[in-house]
Amino acid sequence: MSFMVNRFEEGLMITSVDWALNWARQCSLWPVTFGLACCAIEMMATGADRWDIDRFGAGAYRPSPRQSDLMIVAGTVTYKMASRLVRLFNQMPEPKWVIAMGACTVGGGPYYKYGYHVVKGVDLILPVDVYVPGCPPRPESLLEGLLRLRDKIAHNTIAKASPSQSESAA
Amino acid sequence: MTSDVLALAPGVDHVNVTFGVLLFCAAGGGMVLAILILGWLFRPKVYNPDKAAIYECGEQAIGPGQVQFDLRFYVVALVFIVFDIEIALFYPWAVVFGGGGFEQATVEFMQRVKTGALYDMLFFFGVVVVGFLYLWKYGYLDWVRALGGEGLSAADRADEAVRGDARPAAGSEAGQ
Numbered sequence: 001m002s003f004m005v006n007r008f009e010e011g012l013m014i015t016s017v018d019w020a021l022n023w024a025r026q027c028s029l030w031p032v033t034f035g036l037a038c039c040a041i042e043m044m045a046t047g048a049d050r051w052d053i054d055r056f057g058a059g060a061y062r063p064s065p066r067q068s069d070l071m072i073v074a075g076t077v078t079y080k081m082a083s084r085l086v087r088l089f090n091q092m093p094e095p096k097w098v099i100a101m102g103a104c105t106v107g108g109g110p111y112y113k114y115g116y117h118v119v120k121g122v123d124l125i126l127p128v129d130v131y132v133p134g135c136p137p138r139p140e141s142l143l144e145g146l147l148r149l150r151d152k153i154a155h156n157t158i159a160k161a162s163p164s165q166s167e168s169a170a
Numbered sequence: 171m172t173s174d175v176l177a178l179a180p181g182v183d184h185v186n187v188t189f190g191v192l193l194f195c196a197a198g199g200g201m202v203l204a205i206l207i208l209g210w211l212f213r214p215k216v217y218n219p220d221k222a223a224i225y226e227c228g229e230q231a232i233g234p235g236q237v238q239f240d241l242r243f244y245v246v247a248l249v250f251i252v253f254d255i256e257i258a259l260f261y262p263w264a265v266v267f268g269g270g271g272f273e274q275a276t277v278e279f280m281q282r283v284k285t286g287a288l289y290d291m292l293f294f295f296g297v298v299v300v301g302f303l304y305l306w307k308y309g310y311l312d313w314v315r316a317l318g319g320e321g322l323s324a325a326d327r328a329d330e331a332v333r334g335d336a337r338p339a340a341g342s343e344a345g346q
Contacts, residue, residue: 004211021212064225084228090220094213158212 010159018157025069025095026057026150032068032088033061037075039102039136046139058146065091070149072142073126076104076111077119086125097153099145100128103135110135245310252305256298263291 008014035043046053053059062068065088077085089098100122103109108120122128129152132145224231266272267287272280305311308326 002211002213002215005214017212066221066225087220087223087230088228090218091223091225093221094216 005158006160008158008160010157014157014159018159021158022154022156025156026153028060029056029058029070029097029146029149030060030062030068031058031070031072032065032092033063034088035074036077036081037102037104039074039104042136042139043072043074043101043142046142051139051143053143053146056143056146056150065089066093068092069095070097070099071126072099072101073105073122073128074101074136076102076109077122077125078117079119080117082119082125085122089126095156097129097149098122098126099130099132099142099149100126101132101142101145102137103133106131106133242313245305249305249310252298252301256295259294260291263287267291 004017035041045051047059047061058070065071069092071089071092073085089096100106104111104118105122105128108115108118111118112120119125123131130145130149132141134141137145224235267284269280272283275283
């Protein structure tokens with residue numbers, strides 16, 4: 001990791017830097033532009049003016065993973081698409097987050113039992129941060145997932161983890 | 171020489187101005203440097219071979235990115251510029267030549283303007299025509315170009331070869 005991360009004890013300076021970093025990161029979550037299935041229609045509606053995901057700084061869908069922070073996996077992940085998805089995720093710069101949108105990405109959805117071609121949950125191939133259930137989830141659900149992700153980012157710290165903290169976190 | 175153009179506001183001398191410009195440059199450079207250093211301190215550095223790979227929407231790229239592109243497109247772009255600039259410059263010239271903007275001028279004045287404008291445009295047109303004749307003669311206006319320099323004199327064929335722009339030899343279908 002970087003020079004400053006995991007080097008100092010928690011203190012006024014470190015918490016201030018944490019606050020600034022987390023504020024900047026959670027207010028400019030740029031998603032990768034892609035949709036795999038019908039959930040993408042709801043994702044597009046979330047980006048349009050009625051729900052307007054840009055209110056939370058996540059409306060700048062980037063055409064390249066190299067400029068993105070957030071991967072909204074919107075739709076059924078087939079085995080054929082899985083390797084492409086992982087490559088796209090690997091091409092994103094750190095820090096990066098993943099939202100699993102819809103029943104298919106959460107756990108296979110309607111394809112769980114007989115879907116010979118569907119990955120039974122995108123968390124088998126990507127580190128998912130927030131699960132948004134629904135088939136497909138309404139735009140409000142995706143916005144809720146985004147807000148939960150922002151909460152998660154708000155608790156990031158660059159301070160050195162003390163042994164007691166890491167135990168309680170484990 | 172004292173001119174009003176170079177005069178400064180009262181109370182400001184050239185030392186002040188020079189110092190201000192230097193301060194401006196230093197602050198600008200300092201801000202760039204500060205942001206780069208801040209980023210270096212805090213950004214995560216995680217290497218992954220996929221990050222250096224060609225972006226093809228998640229597909230694995232086939233072949234390198236540096237491929238040879240048909241040179242004919244370059245010539246097409248040049249031809250376009252020749253004719254485009256010709257048209258773009260002819261229109262305003264024609265308006266002025268027709269008396270646009272000189273409604274109050276005397277007949278003698280307009281006579282002088284038009285004579286000068288005519289020779290100016292003839293010179294410009296001559297330059298463009300030389301380029302056009304060059305393109306025409308060497309077959310750049312034909313998309314499918316003659317093989318082996320057919321229709322060219324021996325001197326022209328030698329000229330082509332010297333310029334390194336040789337066409338494919340007769341009988342060779344490669345690249346067509």
